[in-house]
Amino acid sequence: MRTPRLSRRALLRGAGGVAIGLPALEAMLARKAWAARPRRFIVFFTPNGTNRPKEFYPGQTGANFVLDTESAPLEPLRNKLLVLSGVAYESAKRDIPSGADLHSIGLSHMLSGVKFVNDPRFYGRVSNQSAGYAGGISLDQYLARKIGGETRFPSLEFGVCTTTDFGVLPFSRMISAGPNQPIPSENDPAAIFTRIFSEGGGSSTTAIEKAHAQRRSVLDFVRDDLTRVRGLVGPTDRKKIDSHLTAIRDLESRLARPLPAVSLSCGSGSFPRMGDPLDKANFPGTTRQMMDLMTLALKCDATRIASLQLSWARSTLIHTWANAHKSHHDMSHFGSTPELTGVNVWYAKQVAYFAQALAAADEGDGTSVLDNSVVWWCSDVSDAIIHSFDNIRVFLLGSCGGALRTGQSLSMGGQPHQKLLVTLMNAMGVPENQFGDATYGTGPLAGVLA
Amino acid sequence: MSRRFGRLLLFGVLPVFACTGTGRIIDPDDRMGGGGMGGMVPGPLPPTAPECMNAPVRPGPSPIRRLTRAEYNNTVRDLLDDNSEPANRFAEEELGLGFSNNAVVQSVSGLLIEQYETAAANLAAAATSNLPRLLGCDPATRGEDACVRDFLGNFGMRAYRRPLAPAERDRLFGFYMTSKAAHDFRSGVSMTVQAMLQSPDFLYRLETGTATVSGSVARLSGYEMASRLSYMLWATMPDAALFEAAAAGKLDRAEGVREQARRMVDDPRAKQAVNLFQSQWLELDKIGSAQKDGGLFPRFTPVLRALLRKELELLVSDVMLNSGGARSLFDADYTFMNKDLAAYYGVRGPAGEAFEKVMLDQKKYLGVLTRAGILAANAKADQTSPVLRGFFVRERLMCAPPPPPPATVNTTPPAPDPSSTTRDRFARHRADPACASCHQLMDPVGFGFEHYDAVGRWRDTDGGKAIDASGEIIGSQDADGRFDGAVELSTRLGKSPQVRACLVTQWFRFGYGRSEIDDDRCTLGALNAAFSTKGDFKDLLVALTQTDVFLHRTAEKGSP
Numbered sequence A: 001m002r003t004p005r006l007s008r009r010a011l012l013r014g015a016g017g018v019a020i021g022l023p024a025l026e027a028m029l030a031r032k033a034w035a036a037r038p039r040r041f042i043v044f045f046t047p048n049g050t051n052r053p054k055e056f057y058p059g060q061t062g063a064n065f066v067l068d069t070e071s072a073p074l075e076p077l078r079n080k081l082l083v084l085s086g087v088a089y090e091s092a093k094r095d096i097p098s099g100a101d102l103h104s105i106g107l108s109h110m111l112s113g114v115k116f117v118n119d120p121r122f123y124g125r126v127s128n129q130s131a132g133y134a135g136g137i138s139l140d141q142y143l144a145r146k147i148g149g150e151t152r153f154p155s156l157e158f159g160v161c162t163t164t165d166f167g168v169l170p171f172s173r174m175i176s177a178g179p180n181q182p183i184p185s186e187n188d189p190a191a192i193f194t195r196i197f198s199e200g201g202g203s204s205t206t207a208i209e210k211a212h213a214q215r216r217s218v219l220d221f222v223r224d225d226l227t228r229v230r231g232l233v234g235p236t237d238r239k240k241i242d243s244h245l246t247a248i249r250d251l252e253s254r255l256a257r258p259l260p261a262v263s264l265s266c267g268s269g270s271f272p273r274m275g276d277p278l279d280k281a282n283f284p285g286t287t288r289q290m291m292d293l294m295t296l297a298l299k300c301d302a303t304r305i306a307s308l309q310l311s312w313a314r315s316t317l318i319h320t321w322a323n324a325h326k327s328h329h330d331m332s333h334f335g336s337t338p339e340l341t342g343v344n345v346w347y348a349k350q351v352a353y354f355a356q357a358l359a360a361a362d363e364g365d366g367t368s369v370l371d372n373s374v375v376w377w378c379s380d381v382s383d384a385i386i387h388s389f390d391n392i393r394v395f396l397l398g399s400c401g402g403a404l405r406t407g408q409s410l411s412m413g414g415q416p417h418q419k420l421l422v423t424l425m426n427a428m429g430v431p432e433n434q435f436g437d438a439t440y441g442t443g444p445l446a447g448v449l450a
Numbered sequence B: 001m002s003r004r005f006g007r008l009l010l011f012g013v014l015p016v017f018a019c020t021g022t023g024r025i026i027d028p029d030d031r032m033g034g035g036g037m038g039g040m041v042p043g044p045l046p047p048t049a050p051e052c053m054n055a056p057v058r059p060g061p062s063p064i065r066r067l068t069r070a071e072y073n074n075t076v077r078d079l080l081d082d083n084s085e086p087a088n089r090f091a092e093e094e095l096g097l098g099f100s101n102n103a104v105v106q107s108v109s110g111l112l113i114e115q116y117e118t119a120a121a122n123l124a125a126a127a128t129s130n131l132p133r134l135l136g137c138d139p140a141t142r143g144e145d146a147c148v149r150d151f152l153g154n155f156g157m158r159a160y161r162r163p164l165a166p167a168e169r170d171r172l173f174g175f176y177m178t179s180k181a182a183h184d185f186r187s188g189v190s191m192t193v194q195a196m197l198q199s200p201d202f203l204y205r206l207e208t209g210t211a212t213v214s215g216s217v218a219r220l221s222g223y224e225m226a227s228r229l230s231y232m233l234w235a236t237m238p239d240a241a242l243f244e245a246a247a248a249g250k251l252d253r254a255e256g257v258r259e260q261a262r263r264m265v266d267d268p269r270a271k272q273a274v275n276l277f278q279s280q281w282l283e284l285d286k287i288g289s290a291q292k293d294g295g296l297f298p299r300f301t302p303v304l305r306a307l308l309r310k311e312l313e314l315l316v317s318d319v320m321l322n323s324g325g326a327r328s329l330f331d332a333d334y335t336f337m338n339k340d341l342a343a344y345y346g347v348r349g350p351a352g353e354a355f356e357k358v359m360l361d362q363k364k365y366l367g368v369l370t371r372a373g374i375l376a377a378n379a380k381a382d383q384t385s386p387v388l389r390g391f392f393v394r395e396r397l398m399c400a401p402p403p404p405p406p407a408t409v410n411t412t413p414p415a416p417d418p419s420s421t422t423r424d425r426f427a428r429h430r431a432d433p434a435c436a437s438c439h440q441l442m443d444p445v446g447f448g449f450e451h452y453d454a455v456g457r458w459r460d461t462d463g464g465k466a467i468d469a470s471g472e473i474i475g476s477q478d479a480d481g482r483f484d485g486a487v488e489l490s491t492r493l494g495k496s497p498q499v500r501a502c503l504v505t506q507w508f509r510f511g512y513g514r515s516e517i518d519d520d521r522c523t524l525g526a527l528n529a530a531f532s533t534k535g536d537f538k539d540l541l542v543a544l545t546q547t548d549v550f551l552h553r554t555a556e557k558g559s560p
Helices: A008-015 A069-080 A102-112 A139-150 A189-197 A205-230 A235-256 A280-299 A328-332 A338-359 A417-427 B002-010 B069-080 B110-135 B144-160 B166-182 B185-198 B222-233 B240-247 B254-265 B270-281 B285-289 B302-323 B326-331 B339-345 B372-377 B386-397 B427-431 B433-449 B485-494 B497-512 B518-534 B537-544
Strands: A040-045 A081-088 A117-119 A131-133 A156-160 A175-178 A181-183 A305-310 A373-378 A395-397 A408-416 B212-214 B217-219 B334-337 B356-359 B470-473 B481-484 B552-554
Touching: A040 A139, A040 A280, A069 A081, A069 A338, A069 A395, A081 A417, A102 A131, A102 A139, A102 A175, A102 A417, A139 A175, A139 A305, A139 A417, A156 A189, A156 A280, A189 A280, A205 A235, A205 B110, A205 B166, A205 B185, A235 B110, A280 A305, A280 A338, A305 A338, A328 A338, A338 A373, A338 A395, A373 A417, A408 A417, B069 B110, B069 B270, B110 B144, B110 B185, B144 B166, B144 B185, B166 B185, B222 B240, B222 B254, B222 B270, B240 B254, B254 B537, B270 B302, B270 B497, B285 B302, B285 B372, B302 B326, B302 B334, B302 B339, B302 B372, B302 B537, B326 B485, B334 B339, B386 B433, B386 B485, B386 B497, B427 B433, B433 B470, B433 B485, B470 B485, B481 B485, B497 B518, B497 B537, B518 B537
Parallel strands: A040 A305, A040 A373, A081 A408, A156 A305
Antiparallel strands: A081 A395, A117 A131, A175 A181, A373 A395, B212 B217, B217 B552, B334 B356, B470 B481
């Protein structure tokens, strides 16, 4: 079947000098039929928790839940929504006496569920307290190791303005490959577009395979060099060389896999550049582009594990486009105000936009990409004034191929979030019974998995 | 939280450093190097101290160091004559103690590996677009393989920053032959270059050779020393003169190292390293990234921010490389501006785009601390910030940050009240003892900058009232006392040994790529002594090459 491919002309026609966003996604894809519908896992991070801790979660459990103002934008998606209150970053509480910044602690526990690596070297330019990276692998990366081999990219990390006021610090990194091994997100939409789609439609399979063969040959040579160097250095340095080696090996093996046909039909040509993605004035536009790119990457099956980090934990962003004129973090310590609610509603609208885009993506069998995904809307803390780790944000969108019963709000009554991570892992088809620090809990949350 | 407050009240009058936001009491006498988390060790020991006389060689940890983005760009520019700066597209680097070249925080992710690969492919494509030029001979007349064989020896030596062993050269040549056979001549060369640009010998500064001095202390080979010199003083690969010195064995002795260092600090390339140092130490990125209220400050555009940053780059590198000492950073009576920047400051002088030296009105301005870039970077979007500015002075310039705030404190600044001054609005920091014990270290310093608004321009009134820019430093080693305004403050800081020692510590961290430890106290003392004789930065830079830390490395236990 002839697959329609988006030509460079078509892309630029849509851009027309003033870029509006990605052209119609349908034009970029071949219709595809899955033998088995793949499941996707997406982390969607917004900073600084909530200032309406009592109202934030619906007072009702079951299907007739009422959403608060700051999550009301999700109302059109209520049948796809699963709200879980009463989950806590219990393990994060044990790190509080370290004296480190609580936003950093929360962020490091969020996806890893283990004690963080406190380090005075990362102290204080953000808050005059120490900080540290996660003490273990993040769930998305763990899933990527398990199921990521089936796609061109085991996972993709997207971010918008994730660098803090004082440079890249632990507040900037929610994804980790292991203890003290942060993984950066891509903050430039044009760069990530090139990375994902430059080998797309327009190139013949032969040409791509030849390019891959060359790359593998070079990487093979480099790998041998690294192995030799590994034998020349001491134990501490060897760990660095090892993670370098692992990354080379991963890339090599990805290049050795046969190219999934569907990703070849996705995208080509140049990307409509909207403006400096590092300029905070462009934050909303860059966010929109990132969400569009994530949607496209998921629809094209370039990956099944993705994450989007908006700003950074303890963000000081001033959201002028949402009529806010103070730093987010400053406001978050001053109680709930209409100005702050405006900011949080803006974030909720982004989550809604993204989920709607996935919901509109037809899998070809009556289900949508969202139906076969779970999107976890998460944050570094819950009640921002006291940096609480109780009732952490768990808004799940998508039933993950029917693994989760959506359309309801449930109270977990104070469960450690390791069990949430296990729940999500099981929903993604990995049947293991523990994740992170198992002393806090094993097994999934009761009553959540279908 | 209430328990902590109870304990504070029991002690009555609080000793200065007893803020217990985290439950830790900090030794009030531990003022050397900063009692808080920013000062890592108890402080330098002078060369005459018993611990330092005839002390054994203790280089401290010598972790493997990877090229930073800036170093990568400079290196490929010098290696391949390529100005495309591919590393600007690499993932932004994690910082350790404010510096991206801190070895401990350097890590490699899958994304970075792909970015290295893409960069190598693009660099090789550009380089092989003119093969005779790249190879240094004409393959058509000399023969392809003969050309490449020679090229690999020469290029390999420069790419790996040391001569290749014959086996290495053979292996590279074999790779070229295989690649050429599979594809074509140009691809063969390109793939070989790509392999070298992704090799650990290129991306890391490997220090694995040479005999140990004793125990785990090892010397460095001449070539390893050449790289230490070039990356610390120029942020790039060694030049031909350094390679020659290495080959001739001149870098095997401290004296030979010093000779090269003296040449290098006088070379314009020293600006590359100095600019990297100062942009991180003074956090110049904030000039571009700090959000400002566009309604209040419409002139604070991205273009202006870039000019303010450039002013500081020119000023600080001029002070450090042309004119002298720590004092000059703070009491330099000049700066650099172009026409647009002069208009912003409201001064006359430069006529065009080019930056020129401009003398300062010393009633209002003196040294780096009165430059708008620094003042705007350390302010809020719509108001000044005595806390940010005071903290900047204590942490960045004195290496003595206050202890952290209590976990539950409300850190929201008061709303700008058009009818009151900043000083009035921060009254609670003085009135509430839980706040005051730490804020007395910051606010009174920051109030000294009240004549410069949130975007760094001079102002005479605040909230309609005349400005009171009086301030006070307390709890420092040698700079305590009242002052009035930033000019007087700057003069005092310029004379402070603590500030000078802090600068030495910052250069230690940047120059050696690691934090200081107890074993470094004598090294820091020696560096302080070298710096304070004349107070010339170039002396400090050269002195950094004469320490045990620089001239040796520690081979970790378990190393082969």
